[in-house]
Amino acid sequence: MAKRFALFLLTLLAGAALSAQELSPIALPPPQTDGGRPLMQVLRDRASSRAFAPDPLPPQVLSNLLWAAWGISRPDSGKRTAPSAMNKQAMDIYLALADGIYLYDAAHQQLKPVAKGDLRALTGTQPFVATAPVNLIYVSGAQGGSAEDQLIYGGAQAGFISENVYLFCASAGLATVVRGSVNREPLAQTLNLAPGQKVILVQTVGYPPKK
Amino acid sequence: MAKRFALFLLTLLAGAALSAQELSPIALPPPQTDGGRPLMQVLRDRASSRAFAPDPLPPQVLSNLLWAAWGISRPDSGKRTAPSAMNKQAMDIYLALADGIYLYDAAHQQLKPVAKGDLRALTGTQPFVATAPVNLIYVSGAQGGSAEDQLIYGGAQAGFISENVYLFCASAGLATVVRGSVNREPLAQTLNLAPGQKVILVQTVGYPPKK
Numbered sequence: 001m002a003k004r005f006a007l008f009l010l011t012l013l014a015g016a017a018l019s020a021q022e023l024s025p026i027a028l029p030p031p032q033t034d035g036g037r038p039l040m041q042v043l044r045d046r047a048s049s050r051a052f053a054p055d056p057l058p059p060q061v062l063s064n065l066l067w068a069a070w071g072i073s074r075p076d077s078g079k080r081t082a083p084s085a086m087n088k089q090a091m092d093i094y095l096a097l098a099d100g101i102y103l104y105d106a107a108h109q110q111l112k113p114v115a116k117g118d119l120r121a122l123t124g125t126q127p128f129v130a131t132a133p134v135n136l137i138y139v140s141g142a143q144g145g146s147a148e149d150q151l152i153y154g155g156a157q158a159g160f161i162s163e164n165v166y167l168f169c170a171s172a173g174l175a176t177v178v179r180g181s182v183n184r185e186p187l188a189q190t191l192n193l194a195p196g197q198k199v200i201l202v203q204t205v206g207y208p209p210k211k
Numbered sequence: 212m213a214k215r216f217a218l219f220l221l222t223l224l225a226g227a228a229l230s231a232q233e234l235s236p237i238a239l240p241p242p243q244t245d246g247g248r249p250l251m252q253v254l255r256d257r258a259s260s261r262a263f264a265p266d267p268l269p270p271q272v273l274s275n276l277l278w279a280a281w282g283i284s285r286p287d288s289g290k291r292t293a294p295s296a297m298n299k300q301a302m303d304i305y306l307a308l309a310d311g312i313y314l315y316d317a318a319h320q321q322l323k324p325v326a327k328g329d330l331r332a333l334t335g336t337q338p339f340v341a342t343a344p345v346n347l348i349y350v351s352g353a354q355g356g357s358a359e360d361q362l363i364y365g366g367a368q369a370g371f372i373s374e375n376v377y378l379f380c381a382s383a384g385l386a387t388v389v390r391g392s393v394n395r396e397p398l399a400q401t402l403n404l405a406p407g408q409k410v411i412l413v414q415t416v417g418y419p420p421k422k
Contacts, residue, residue: 036250039276039382043292043375044244044284064251075254081254082374083389145391147414151362152369152411153391161369163293164254167378171250178294180356180364200363 023100023113029060031067032110036171046166049175052132052206056098060136061172068168069093069136070161072094072106080106082160084211085153090141091161094191095199115190123189123202125181132206138164139188140194152206158200165203175208188196213214221286234311234324237330240271241320242278248382257377263343263417267309273345274320276416279379280304280347281372283317291317293371296364301352302372305402306329306345312402326401333401334413336392347376348398353407369411376414386419 009133036042057065071091073081084090093104102111121130129135138161140151140154162178169176184199193199247253268276284292293299304315306322311331313322313389334346349372351365362382373389380387404410 003391010304033251033255036252038245039247039250039253039378040244040279041247042250043247046284046292046294047290048294068251073257079258081257083257083259083377085391114374139314148362149391150358152366155363155366155368156370156373156389156391156412157366158363158365158375159372161370161373162367163374166294167250167372172262178367180360180367199368 006196008204019051020151023102023116026059026102026111028053028063028109028111031063031071032060033071033073035102036168039167042167045170047170048177049208050128050177051127051209052128052175052204053209054131054133055207056133057174057205057207061174062087063169064172065134065174066093066104066106066163069165070104070106073168078107082164084157084160085143085145088143090143091154091157092139092141092197093161094137094139096123096137101137112132114192119190122187123182124179124204126179127180127182129202129204130178132204134205136203136205137191138162138200138202139191139193140198140200154200162201165205167204174205176203176205178203179190220230222403234327237270237313237322239274239277239320239322242274242282243271244278244282244284247379250378253378253381256381258381259388260419261337261339261388261415262420263339263386263415265342265344266418267344268385268417272385275328275383276345276376276379276385277304277315277317280376281315281317282350289318293368293375294355295368295371296356299352299354301354301369302365303350303352303408304372305348305350306347307334308345312348325403331339333398334393335390335415336394337390340390340413340415343420345416347414349373349384349411350402350404351409351411365409365411373412376416377393378401382417384418385416387414387416389414 101115123135138158143153330398332341349369354364
């Protein structure tokens with residue numbers, strides 16, 4: 001079983017090793033930064049869900065989701081919807097979609113291609129990750145401080161952003177769950193991370209299954 | 212200077228060593244779990260602020276703030292406004308107020324006394340922490356997993372909750388800033404933490420200064 005899983009991972013990695021050049025950047029429509037449900041009701045409805053319809057998110061919903069998560073809320077200063085240690089903004093969000101993995105480029109409102117192919121199964125150990133439309137991968141950079149600080153701040157940074165995603169999903173009728181159960185090393189290789197970068201958490205987003 | 216600061220800390224610690232029995236539990240009014248501003252506007256206005264009026268928060272505002280942070284949103288299951296690894300809920304919120312330090316008891320809607328005296332200066336290294344009305348102290352318990360997981364999950368858990376506090380403050384017109392710069396050991400001693408517990412982050416909350 002472990003051997004079959006390792007072979008499966010290798011096959012996925014071989015696919016990812018193909019150039020990402022065949023994938024084009026995806027332009028995101030400008031985010032809608034008004035509206036949404038009242039905050040306290042959204043907090044009351046915030047919940048983890050592990051069942052997802054396979055339908056992709058419309059581009060406008062994806063754009064709004066990413067802006068809520070970690071978008072630029074104050075263009076003059078480049079500050080964002082979530083705080084960061086010393087405003088270092090040492091966090092990247094990668095997205096595993098059906099056709100490949102992309103990097104969220106908040107400044108240019110686009111998704112930059114990273115790896116071609118359906119690599120969603122690499123983002124977790126539970127079956128739903130392979131078919132849910134979006135898996136967000138939170139990757140920490142150099143946070144500064146001690147090795148312990150690095151992990152705490154990386155965790156916190158992923159936490160701030162993940163909670164924004166939870167609340168956006170509660171407001172917009174989407175299902176989501178944040179996960180720590182991920183094989184970090186193979187995923188880091190697929191993303192071609194630099195030595196200082198680390199996969200912290202992964203979060204699945206999609207529509208709830210139709211009844 | 213370092214010696215004077217150490218003496219200052221010792222004086223504070225000696226004060227905290229006095230029994231907390233002279234402090235009474237503070238009953239919180241039931242939280243108002245409806246209303247608030249629309250989510251996307253709240254995300255747009257979320258910001259860190261390091262200037263606070265000294266005025267205490269009214270009990271209703273404090274109750275709403277703590278419920279938003281880490282309250283019980285689903286009484287049937289005891290689930291909360293922020294997620295936690297394996298739903299372990301391995302996080303406590305302590306509050307350093309002007310008269311002492313308290314533990315947020317979400318199930319009984321009260322603050323349990325922990326240490327008597329104005330110990331707010333122990334919660335950080337910046338001057339404003341000593342006079343702002345509320346400093347929230349996020350303390351992680353046993354998260355499970357490796358030592359690395361423990362720090363990542365503790366950080367993430369504090370991050371989920373802290374972002375809820377940020378958004379509540381943006382909705383309610385309060386100022387707030389989350390901080391990693393805290394002398395964790397003296398604070399852990401004052402709180403009388405168990406060996407598996409760890410101070411992760413601290414967050415200051417209050418009204419913005421009057422203009």
